[in-house]
Amino acid sequence: MIATIAMRELRGMFLSPLAWAIFVVVQVILAFMFLSNIEQYLILQPQLLAIDNAPGVTELIVGRLFGSAAIVLLLVVPLLTMRLISEERRNRTLSLLFSAPISMTEIVLGKYLGALAFVGLLLALIALMPLSLFAVANLDVGILLSSLLGLGLLLAGFIAVGLFMSTLTQYPAVASVSTFGVLLLFWLLDWSGAGSSENGNVLAYLSSLRHYEPFLRGVFDSADAVYHVLFIATFLLLSIHRLDVDRRRG
Secondary structure (H helix, E strand, C coil), X not given: CHHHHHHHHHHHHHCCHHHHHHHHHXXXXXXXXXXXHHHHHHHHHHHHHCCCCCCCHHHHHHHHHHHHHHHHHHHHHHHHHCCCCHXXXXXXXXXXXXXXXXXXXXXXXXXXXXXXXXXXXXXXXXXXXXXXXXXXCCCCHHHHHHHHHHHHHHHHHHXXXXXXXXXXXXXXXXXXXXXXXXXXXXXXXXXXXXXXXXXXXXXXXXXXXXXXXXXXCCCCCHHHHHHHHHHHHHHHHHHHHHHHXXXXXX
């Protein structure tokens, strides 16, 4: 049943003009940034040759691309997830899902996996940009794979937050704005670590940015991976709980 809901959600996204517009806009913006990074690298290359242990193509082009992609998708993912549950609530079809012989867990996971599959296709297209550099340069495969994994985990968390915020309202626009607010909050929590207070350090540890940046450097820390997994699981469980409360009230 989870697969059925996921395929229905994925099919609905491909039928949405908004989803296609997002697909195109994201690719155009990131392609422009990618080409700009290449141009800057070519300008700096003579200077880099004179520096010992200078950063290479992977760090200066690929790392920056995935860093930019995270920011762009932080703005875009709320637009993709805003309709996941809120539209069902607005169209009064949520009660039909509640009356079907499926659990709240199946509904949430189906919706989540459908959105995740769409974003996964977007991530695959983004990955083609750095992969094209293999024809002209030697890339650090470890950093490339680490960056892909980090961005994938980060986006999976973005979708989980968007799904939960979509369960709280029947208005997609409200879900979108609130999702962006939550994601931005978790992104900026790292700033609170600038102080020396213990509370600031705890808040900084919860920052998604802090647990994403190591992946861009090719550093795989199991603690960072566990953070993302727990982040995803937390918001999925909150979504399940929210729908379960709605079903009992209905």
